[in-house]
Amino acid sequence: MAERNLQTVRDLRRSNRSLLLRRLYFGGPLSRQDLIHTTSLSAASVSNVIADLIEDGLVVEAGALESEGGRPRILLRVNSSALHVVGVDVGETRVRVELFDLDLEQLAETDLPLDAGGFTAPEVAARIRTGLAAVLADEPPGGPALLGIGIGVPGVVQHSPDAVVHGQTTGWDAVPLERMLREFTDLPLFIDNGAVTMGQAEMWFGAGRGSRNTVVALIGSGVGASVVTAGSPYRGSTSSAGEWGHTTVQVGGRRCRCGSRGCLEAYIGAESVIARYLETTGDPAVRDAPDEESALAALLARADSPAARAVLDDTAVHIGAGVANLINLFNPERIVIGGWAGLLLGAGLLPQIRETAREYALHHPFSQTRITLGDLGPDAVTRGAATLPVDRFLAAGGSRARVETAQPAPAAGR
Known part of the structure; x- marks a missing residue:
């Protein structure tokens, strides 16, 4: 007793x-x-x-x-200087690693491109190792301790108990990413879906702040979403909820990277937007761009041309229809559009996206929903990844020992 x-x-x-x-x-x-x-x-x-x-x-x-x-x-x-924390965004074209203080103010960062076809688990693990060494290079001996490493990845993350990643569009089938990272670090590791980490960052510090029911949509090479209900991310029975990009918008439509047809991602993901444009024009500025982000920026710079305008208008319609589906399914207070491609596209297309969503959504829930762009920029996934160890630290009452021994699902609410 x-x-x-x-x-x-x-x-x-x-x-x-x-x-x-x-x-x-x-x-x-x-x-x-x-x-x-x-x-x-x-x-x-x-x-x-x-x-x-x-x-x-x-x-x-x-x-x-x-x-x-x-x-x-x-x-x-x-005390923001008491501890430091690392956030990692594993994208399909590069790995971004950032060092933060406890308030998640950036202290150091590095961006490591992935070679064409280089999205393999060993290549990603190697980039994370290199990036970790780079951002910690100037940390003084005896300086603030590292709380842990948060990592956002594309795909479904299951903990059994180590984090295993399933990525149908990237060819990752039960990749034991946490075990691979353990080969070069003994710091606490927190691995989650990138859309979920971005969603938590926007809920803590950005466009979702102050709301309890929000969908944060990530549009990058691929497409995903974090569905926040009553302040916490909805994960489903096997942590795969939020695969917004693989909802069907056209039966028998364009082939998606996942192998199905007519997925939303096949119409609004950056890779697909660029491909659809190049199907109608051999524009060398887009075709020969050094990376996907540069290619999409070049396409947007040609927004006044008929070919680019047609693709962008069609993209806005599909994003708007996808947003309408989110409104009808989840009745959120807000829908936040983020991700590097979402921010690039949304800068010019947001009015069209809102109008299309208004046409396709039920009138009353649409009138109660605010549709906006994310506040935190293209590194929101990295910052969100860093919230994972910070969230556990706060839940543990400031005990680092408990951060190291337990990793519950993150709570987007506050």
Whole structure:
């Protein structure tokens, strides 16, 4: 009984630490009085837990506010320099690695292109290893400890218990990515679908902030989505929910990379948009571009030409129809369009996308949904990947030991 009571006390203390850390992380700086008023904790509990967090170096004072007839209120915030964290975006054409502080402000970054046909597990693992060494090269000895590495990948990620990646469009069949990365790092690893990581970044810091029911759509070489319901990503029974790109928009339509026909990705993914344009013109600026991002940018630069305009208008219609499907299925407060290609396309096509969505969606849910572009730019997947270890750290009440021994599914809400 004594052991059980001790465990209960420890659990309660960890829960209180987590609650206050989250309030300060997402809402700080705040005073102790603010924390008392916005939580169910007593003044004594807040005082004791904050004292512990300050002693651990996780919380620091951030100035003071004058108060009428009393002592100034001391403001508190999470110590952003206490720990560093790495985020990795595994794209189909390159691997991006970034180093962040605890507030997820970028400290270092590197972009490592993948050779044509180089999207193999060994090549990706090698790029991650090189990128990790590059961003950590200037870290001083005895500097902030690394909390962990978050990694966003295309495909379905299952934990059994190590992360295994299934990517039908990329040819990855149960790739043991976590085991491969363990060959060169013993840091805590958090691997998830790239659309889910981007969704969490937009919910924490970007266009989804303040909402509870949002769909964050990623349009890159491929297409995916993070469906956030009641503040958490909906994963389905085997973690494959959100494969928006493989919903059928035309029976018997264009061949998709997944092997099926008529998938949304076959009409709005960057690879498909470029291919459809080149089917009608041999434009060398697009055909001979050094990479997919440059090719799409060149196509958009020709938006006034009949061939480019026809492809872009058709792309806007298909994105809008896909957005309408999301509205009718999930009734979200917001739909956020992101990903490097989504941001490039959306900059000019968003009005057409909204109008098409209005035509195809049910009127009432459409009127309640805001359709917008992501706020965090093309590296949102990388930043979102870094939220995975940070989220676990906050849930563990600031205990690094618990980050290293448990990896629950991330919660997009706050």
